[in-house]
Amino acid sequence: MRVIDLSLGYSHGMPAYGTSWYKEVEIRPLMTPETDPTGHGRRFSQFVLNPHNATHVDAPSHFVPGGKDVSDLDPGLFIGPALVLDLTHRGLYEAVTADDLAAAARGLMRPGLRLLLRTDYLDRHWGDPDFWQKPPYLAPSAADWCVEQGAVLVGLDFLTEEPGDRAFPVHRRLLEAGIPILEYLCNLKALTGPIVWLMAAPMQVIGAEAAPVRALAIEGGGPYGPA
Numbered sequence: 001m002r003v004i005d006l007s008l009g010y011s012h013g014m015p016a017y018g019t020s021w022y023k024e025v026e027i028r029p030l031m032t033p034e035t036d037p038t039g040h041g042r043r044f045s046q047f048v049l050n051p052h053n054a055t056h057v058d059a060p061s062h063f064v065p066g067g068k069d070v071s072d073l074d075p076g077l078f079i080g081p082a083l084v085l086d087l088t089h090r091g092l093y094e095a096v097t098a099d100d101l102a103a104a105a106r107g108l109m110r111p112g113l114r115l116l117l118r119t120d121y122l123d124r125h126w127g128d129p130d131f132w133q134k135p136p137y138l139a140p141s142a143a144d145w146c147v148e149q150g151a152v153l154v155g156l157d158f159l160t161e162e163p164g165d166r167a168f169p170v171h172r173r174l175l176e177a178g179i180p181i182l183e184y185l186c187n188l189k190a191l192t193g194p195i196v197w198l199m200a201a202p203m204q205v206i207g208a209e210a211a212p213v214r215a216l217a218i219e220g221g222g223p224y225g226p227a
C-alpha cells in the first residue's frame with residue numbers, strides 16, 4: 001500500500017489571495033519551553049486559519065444561502081474511489097471544458113465517483129506573485145459535466161473560476177448540486193493509476209462554509225486495504 005499526500009499545508013505567512021479582506025494564515029507560539037510557567041518545557045501553538053488558503057473543502061453554504069455547512073456533509077463523500085483526470089495539456093489562462101473532462105475520463109466515469117482534476121498548476125506555480133491571475137480554470141460546461149456524470153466530490157490543483165469572473169458560475173453550479181469542491185490539491189502527478197482511493201475529510205468545524213483537509217490517496221490496497 002502506498003499513501004500519497006495531495007495536501008498543500010498551512011504555514012505561517014504563506015501566500016494568500018491578494019485582497020484587503022483576506023487574512024493571512026498565522027501559526028504562532030502561545031507558550032514556549034522558556035515561557036512555560038510550570039517549568040515543564042511545554043509548547044502550545046495558536047492557529048489563525050483562513051481555510052481557503054491551502055487544501056480545503058468548500059461546502060454548499062459557501063455560496064448557497066441555507067446550503068449545507070461543512071459539518072453537515074456526509075463524511076462518506078470524502079472517502080472512497082476517485083477518478084484522476086489528466087488535463088496537463090491545459091496551461092496558463094486556459095479553460096478546462098466539458099469536452100476536456102470527457103476525453104480525459106476515457107469512459108471510466110461512473111456516478112458516485114470522486115473526481116481529481118490534474119493540471120500540475122499548483123505544483124509549478126505556487127508562490128508566483130501572479131498565481132491567482134494566470135491559472136487554468138474550470139469552464140461552466142465542465143461543472144455541468146461533473147453534475148451530469150454524478151460526481152460526489154470535485155478536487156482540483158488549479159483554480160475553480162476564471163480569474164476576474166465575479167459571477168462564480170462553477171462554484172454555484174457544483175455547490176447548488178450539493179457537490180463539495182476540494183481546492184488547492186497538489187502532487188497529483190505522483191498518482192499512477194486512473195482510479196485511487198481518496199481520504200479527504202475536512203476538519204469538523206461546526207457551522208463553517210469550508211474547512212482544512214489533509215487529502216491522501218491510497219494505491220495498492222491489498223487484502224485489508226481499499227478495493
Ligand SMILES: [Zn+2]
Binds near residue numbers: 058
Ligand atoms: Zn474555497
